[in-house]
Amino acid sequence: MYKFTALPFYLCLFSVLIFSCQEKEVEVKTWSLVASGEKIIIPLDDQTSNISPGLEYLAGDTPYLFNANWNANSLQIFDLENQVLEKELIFEREGADGFEWSYFHVHTLDSIFLFPPFGKQIVLTDTSGVIKNRIRFELPEGYSNLFPHNSYYVSPPNLNGKELIVKVRAEGRITEFTQEKLDGLVLSGAINLESGATRLLPHGFPSDYLSSGQKQLEYSFHYQNGRTVVSFMGDHRLYHSNNEASVLESKEGKSQYLDDQMPFFLKDVDSRGMSEYAFAKSRYESLVYDSFRKVYYRFAYPSVQFETDEELRALRNSPGPFVVMVLDENLNLLTESKFEAGTYYPTNFFVGEKGLYISLSHPDNPEIQEDEMAFELIKLVGN
Secondary structure, three states: OOOOOHHHHHHHHHHHHHHHHHHHHOOOOOEEEEEEEEEEEEEOOOOOOOOOOOEEEEOOOOOEEEEEEHHHOEEEEEEOOOOEEEEEEEOOOOOOOOOOOOEEEEEEOOEEEEEOOOOOEEEEEOOOOOOOEEEEOOOOOOEEEEOOOOOOOOOOOEEEOOEEEEEEEEOOOHHHOOHHHHOOOEOEEEEEOOOOOEEEOOOEOOOOOOOOOEOOOOEEEEEEOOEEEEEEOOOOOEEEEOOOOOOOEEEOOOOOOOOOOOOOEOOOOOHHHHHHHHHHOOEEEEEEEEOOOOEEEEEEEOOOOOOOHHHHHHHHHOOOOEEEEEEOOOOOEEEEEEEOOOOOEEEEEEEOOOOEEEEOOOOOOOOOOOOEEEEEEEEEEEO
């Protein structure tokens, strides 16, 4: 006679529970970027353009958006909670304290770095607008200037101890670069803010970047706590390293919306051919880290068709469709979305607590207002 025992029953139940837990562990979340309709609209004076040459967001009890106003040689501070201009720091162009600057980085309200386009100095100020220090430095031969642009291939400087890690730009005509010359260049340097001493960080361009032909050398990188992630204009791959001592490793990062073969140009390219390459062909642009959601946004542009030279020239100020890719901290693609032309101005953006904000000031946007700077929240949503 069969005798019932509880042991097989519990073993079976235990197996079912384990299998159920394993199923839950491998459950994959689906992500998407969603235009929320939620907007930030900031009124402007008649000296401020609604398309910015540079923006930076600073989180805090009161969130601030900093805007470079090159017309007035000033830095504007907008209170995003109340959507108003709180303060404008206007700097003299001439005189003992005068200087012109193009790029900036807000470390804190007490430490704001201003970068002149030429001349080997960094100006340190705060929200008073008083110059606290001028850090003078020299770049090694082969590098023309620091290039921490705030809207073009964004690469925010990062304060690491006494050193400011910042993007550098090489000297030379773009058509004269060879892979051999490229192999000797690096992407960033470290400026000692006390002594002005400069050292170059070891990471450089991919060894096959120019293997198919000439390309522009633009890149965007994010550096934090020793970790570097780089996106190059003409390369589908992303590159990363966890410290200065290790080499950059590559990871496939192609957008489905870009051409399989990244474009290149010939050494004898004319100005029209260069414009077509730079504004109408597939390319990657800024790589942006979202510290609130622990993801990277990679902006990209698909190739576009045009019929006339006028249409080609228009792409410089009225960009075509663009793509925002979202990658996790291991650079795995979570989602990507294509945004058609005519609504958003993709080089004006910032990341806030709620998500990615992109400017609505595209010249072809019928709702555009010249006396306001408007952004829409693009949310990362998981299901």
